[in-house]
Amino acid sequence: MIEVRNLRKSFGAHKILEGVTFKVESGESVVIIGRSGGGKSVLLKHLIGLLSPDSGSVLIDSENLCTLNERQLIRVRSKFGMLFQGAALFDSLSVAENIGFVLRKQKGLTDGEIRNKISEVLEMVELPGTENKKPSELSGGMRKRVGLARAIIYKPQIVLYDEPTTGLDPVVSDSIDKLILRVRDQLKVTTVVVTHDMRSARLLGQRILMLHEGKIYFSGTPEEIFNSTDPVMHRFVNGISIPKEHYF
Ligand SMILES: Nc1ncnc2c1ncn2[C@@H]1O[C@H](COP(=O)(O)OP(=O)(O)OP(=O)(O)O)[C@@H](O)[C@H]1O
Numbered sequence: 566m567i568e569v570r571n572l573r574k575s576f577g578a579h580k581i582l583e584g585v586t587f588k589v590e591s592g593e594s595v596v597i598i599g600r601s602g603g604g605k606s607v608l609l610k611h612l613i614g615l616l617s618p619d620s621g622s623v624l625i626d627s628e629n630l631c632t633l634n635e636r637q638l639i640r641v642r643s644k645f646g647m648l649f650q651g652a653a654l655f656d657s658l659s660v661a662e663n664i665g666f667v668l669r670k671q672k673g674l675t676d677g678e679i680r681n682k683i684s685e686v687l688e689m690v691e692l693p694g695t696e697n698k699k700p701s702e703l704s705g706g707m708r709k710r711v712g713l714a715r716a717i718i719y720k721p722q723i724v725l726y727d728e729p730t731t732g733l734d735p736v737v738s739d740s741i742d743k744l745i746l747r748v749r750d751q752l753k754v755t756t757v758v759v760t761h762d763m764r765s766a767r768l769l770g771q772r773i774l775m776l777h778e779g780k781i782y783f784s785g786t787p788e789e790i791f792n793s794t795d796p797v798m799h800r801f802v803n804g805i806s807i808p809k810e811h812y813f
Contacts, residue, residue, distance in 0.1 A: 566589055566590060566591040566592075566593075566625070566626060566722070566723060566755045567588065567589040567612060567623070567624070567625060567723065567755065567757070568587075568588045568589075568623070568624040568627075569585055569586060569587050569588070569608075569611070569612070569621070569622075569623050569624075570586055570621050570622045570623075570624070571584050571585070571586055571620070571621040571622075572584070572585040572586070572608070572611060572618045572620075572621035572622070572623065573585075573618060573619045573620045573621050574604075574607060574611070574616065574618050574619050575619060580779055581604040581607050581779060582604050582607060582608060582611075582618070582621075582779050583778065583779030583780055584621070584779065584780055585608060585621070585776070585779070585780060585781055586781060587774055587781050587784065589755055589757060590755075591722075591755055592753055592754075592755055593755060593756075593771055593772065594749055594755075594756035594757075594758070594769055594770060594771050594772075595756070595757050595758070595770060595771070595772050595773070595774060596757075596758045596759075596760060596765070596766045596769050596770030596772075596773045596774070597609075597757065597758070597759045597760075597773075597774050597775075597776055598759075598760060598761060598763070598766050598773060598774070598775050598776070598801070599761070599775055599776035599777055599801075600761070600777070600801070601761060603776050603777065604776060604779060605727075605759040605776055606650070606727055606759065608759075608776065609647075609725050609727055609757070609759055611623050611630075612625070612645075612725060612757065613642055613645050613647065613725065614630045614633070614638045614641065614642060617630075617631060618631065625641050625644065625723075626641075626644070628641060643719065643721075644721055644722045644723055645721050645722075645723050645724070645725060646715075646716030646717050646718075646719060646721035646723070646724045646725070646754075647716055647724070647725045647726075647727070648709070648712045648713050648716045648724070648725070648726045648727065648729055649712065649727055650727045650728045650731065651708075651732075653712065654700040654708055654711060654712060654715075655700070656699065656700050656701055657699075658699075658700075659696065659697050659698065659699060660687070660692070660695050660696055660697070660698050660699075660700070660703075660711050661680075661683050661696035661697065663700065663711060663715060664683050664686060664687070664711065664714050664715045664718055665679050665682070665683045665718070667715075667718070667719070668682060668683075668718060680696075682718060683696060683714075683718070684696070686714040686715075686717055686718050687714055689714070689717070689747075689748070689751070690710040690711070690713050690714045690744060691710065691744070692707060692710050692711065692714070695707070695711075704737075705732055705733055705737070706733055706737035706740065706741060709729060709730075709733070709741055710741070710744065713729075713741075713744065713745075713748065717748055717752060717754075720752065721752075721754060722754060722755060723754060723755040723756075723757065724745075724748065724749075724752075724754045724755075724756055724757075725757050725758075725759075726745060726756070726757070726758040726759065726760075727759050728759060728760055728761070728762075729741055729742075729745060729758065729760065729765070730742065730760065730762050730765050731760075731761075731762070735764075738762065738764070738765065742765050742768050742769055745758070745769055746768070746769065756769070758770070763802055763804070766787065766790075767787045767791065770786075770787055771786070772784060772785065772786060773785060773786070773787055773790045775790070775797075775798060775801065777797060777801075782797065782798075783795065783797075783798050790802060
């Protein structure tokens with residue numbers, strides 16, 4: 566479903582991705598871990614064509630994003646739902662408007678059909694009846710759920726999550742993780758999660774990829790990652806900070 570080949574990206578002299586290669590199969594859930602500032606969000610943005618690489622390629626369903634024009638890119642992007650860091654809701658819009666504004670552009674849907682779709686996804690994220698609330702009235706965990714509802718209303722084939730549990734307490738994080746699993750299983754979506762929350766990574770990843778020094782340094786099942794004796798992996802999963810000089 567997703568194939569990344571030798572992806573390289575720099576911003577000025579700052580090399581972020583230095584030859585990233587991996588595949589995600591259809592229906593698989595993959596977690597990308599790595600230190601803060603290591604390029605995880607930059608990598609996610611390449612998957613959806615929001616950033617273009619200096620070299621290398623991203624293939625979605627065998628289509629190379631780098632060769633597509635803007636209209637073709639929009640078609641490929643419609644396969645994706647994305648939950649951004651901080652949920653990225655519009656504060657002046659209600660929950661229903663935040664979730665439904667993209668649907669309004671779709672021809673052929675009546676107001677009643679849009680309302681039904683919105684209430685269906687709000688049920689799915691366990692926020693029924695919150696259509697008329699404003700994001701400012703919601704807790705951090707609820708805002709994430711609204712962001713997730715917006716990400717899945719199109720019935721995407723792939724959902725990307727950028728730090729879905731950052732800033733949430735462990736109980737709320739746990740409920741968001743369970744929701745991500747439910748969405749994966751019910752909608753049969755391919756799932757890619759970027760996180761530095763190791764508890765989430767263990768729960769969500771059928772496979773975990775470690776992005777380190779601009780490359781996929783390690784790839785394995787949660788068990789392989791957590792039992793690894795590799796010193797970089799061991800220090801990362803146990804939350805021991807690695808001296809910066811190790812990276813550059
Ligand atoms: N558009 C941009 N222009 C210049 N530099 C950028 C841009 N986007 C990201 N960067 C830089 O790329 C580096 C990697 O950022 P990125 O957000 O991908 O890290 P991350 O691994 O997701 O970190 P975190 O876990 O803290 O979110 C950072 O140094 C960031 O400042």
